Amino acid sequence: MTQTIRSVDDLAKLPDAELLACFQALRRAILQARCHHAAAVREGRAAAASTVAFDAFSWSPRGGHSRTRQAPIKPDTPLTEISMRVKTREALHRLHIYCVEDLSETTEAELMGMEEIGIGTVAKVRGILSSVGLALRDEAEVKERMRA
Numbered sequence: 001m002t003q004t005i006r007s008v009d010d011l012a013k014l015p016d017a018e019l020l021a022c023f024q025a026l027r028r029a030i031l032q033a034r035c036h037h038a039a040a041v042r043e044g045r046a047a048a049a050s051t052v053a054f055d056a057f058s059w060s061p062r063g064g065h066s067r068t069r070q071a072p073i074k075p076d077t078p079l080t081e082i083s084m085r086v087k088t089r090e091a092l093h094r095l096h097i098y099c100v101e102d103l104s105e106t107t108e109a110e111l112m113g114m115e116e117i118g119i120g121t122v123a124k125v126r127g128i129l130s131s132v133g134l135a136l137r138d139e140a141e142v143k144e145r146m147r148a
Contacts, residue, residue: 004058018061021061026057030052034099073132077099078099079097079099091115091117095114104134105137111136
């Protein structure tokens with residue numbers, strides 16, 4: 001049975017056994033909305049200062065709370081779906097990076113400039129991007145655009 005969650009009242013009506021799974025689904029939906037918003041900003045379809053529109057989401061309990069195997073990584077996969085340290089994820093969020101595709105808009109220097117990110121994380125990011133046919137932004141390309 002699919003439920004549309006529009007308010008805290010809707011959440012309060014859920015059985016305790018379903019509440020945590022619903023929160024996790026809500027978190028994924030919000031991060032996906034942020035990812036789509038970041039893409040819209042990059043593509044010029046939304047202003048950088050605009051906010052993420054998120055009024056409701058549909059949720060369906062799946063029954064059983066056993067861990068399933070990780071879904072394949074895609075460009076729109078939220079960072080929360082990828083195994084990484086919380087501090088690393090928070091640092092990436094400060095750079096407005098919420099999904100895999102957002103990673104391709106940054107350079108290695110930008111990543112390495114963050115205290116929480118080291119060469120191991122950069123290597124992991126390169127591998128993730130490579131698995132979906134993307135790469136980190138080229139430093140030379142960025143410098144060329146700055147000169148133009």
